[in-house]
Amino acid sequence: MFIDVSNLKKSYKSGMVTTNVLKGIDMKLEKGEIGIILGPSGSGKSTLMNILGGIDRGDSGRVAVDGIEINNLNDDKLTDYRRENIGFVFQFYNLVPNLTVEENIEVVSNISKSPLNIDEVLAAVEMQDKKHRFPRELSGGEQQRVSIARAIVKNPKLLLCDEPTGALDYLTSRSILKLLQQVNQKYGTTILMITHNAAIAAMANRVFKLRSGVIAEDTVNQITVPAERIEW
Numbered sequence: 001m002f003i004d005v006s007n008l009k010k011s012y013k014s015g016m017v018t019t020n021v022l023k024g025i026d027m028k029l030e031k032g033e034i035g036i037i038l039g040p041s042g043s044g045k046s047t048l049m050n051i052l053g054g055i056d057r058g059d060s061g062r063v064a065v066d067g068i069e070i071n072n073l074n075d076d077k078l079t080d081y082r083r084e085n086i087g088f089v090f091q092f093y094n095l096v097p098n099l100t101v102e103e104n105i106e107v108v109s110n111i112s113k114s115p116l117n118i119d120e121v122l123a124a125v126e127m128q129d130k131k132h133r134f135p136r137e138l139s140g141g142e143q144q145r146v147s148i149a150r151a152i153v154k155n156p157k158l159l160l161c162d163e164p165t166g167a168l169d170y171l172t173s174r175s176i177l178k179l180l181q182q183v184n185q186k187y188g189t190t191i192l193m194i195t196h197n198a199a200i201a202a203m204a205n206r207v208f209k210l211r212s213g214v215i216a217e218d219t220v221n222q223i224t225v226p227a228e229r230i231e232w
């Protein structure tokens, strides 16, 4: 099992108040699958994703990604895990404003162990003709394409996407979802994506509905729908 989480718990303390955010999460995802996490605001989606990505740590429970027990890693090893294995895509693209498209991708490629070819990645996201532009010269959808290119150039085992279409209009959202599906098929990248949009769940192999820190529903889709055919 590629992602294997059992009885994961996480709470945050601020002053005298403790908030139990994850209350015993169990989840599994196979290598090469697309998983989608749905759930209301505050249900713990980003916390779960941040723990899987090595940005945060669980308090207890087992979190294994491709056989690596990440809850047991010290800080340095957790940083190595994140650098070597994880690509992140967020709602806001976080591109470096004074670097071109190509340079934004190069920054990550230069520090990766076995990066993909930059031109190949630019072609995969259909941005090769705009590689000398700066982020401010791009639309939101184009900027998200670049941030996906930047996330995949290191050839990550796991691509974590937190509301990747949250700031985009309908047609652009669909084209970004289609691109993520293409990345999954072309590179075999396992993808886990957070969304508020339940319609998107049709493109995933597995759907996890989070409610108040537990997985309230875990569905396997026998047939997945191409993103360009999903309407909402």
Ligand SMILES: Nc1ncnc2c1ncn2[C@@H]1O[C@H](COP(=O)(O)OP(=O)(O)OP(=O)(O)O)[C@@H](O)[C@H]1O
Binding pocket: 012, 013, 014, 019, 021, 039, 040, 041, 042, 043, 044, 045, 046, 047, 048
């Ligand atoms: N670093 C932190 N310190 C204290 N509380 C936190 C921290 N991070 C998250 N929380 C709390 O944990 C709960 C879950 O947050 P999380 O961001 O995981 O939810 P979410 O499901 O991703 O929500 P949204 O859809 O609004 O992004 C919230 O009540 C939030 O306030």
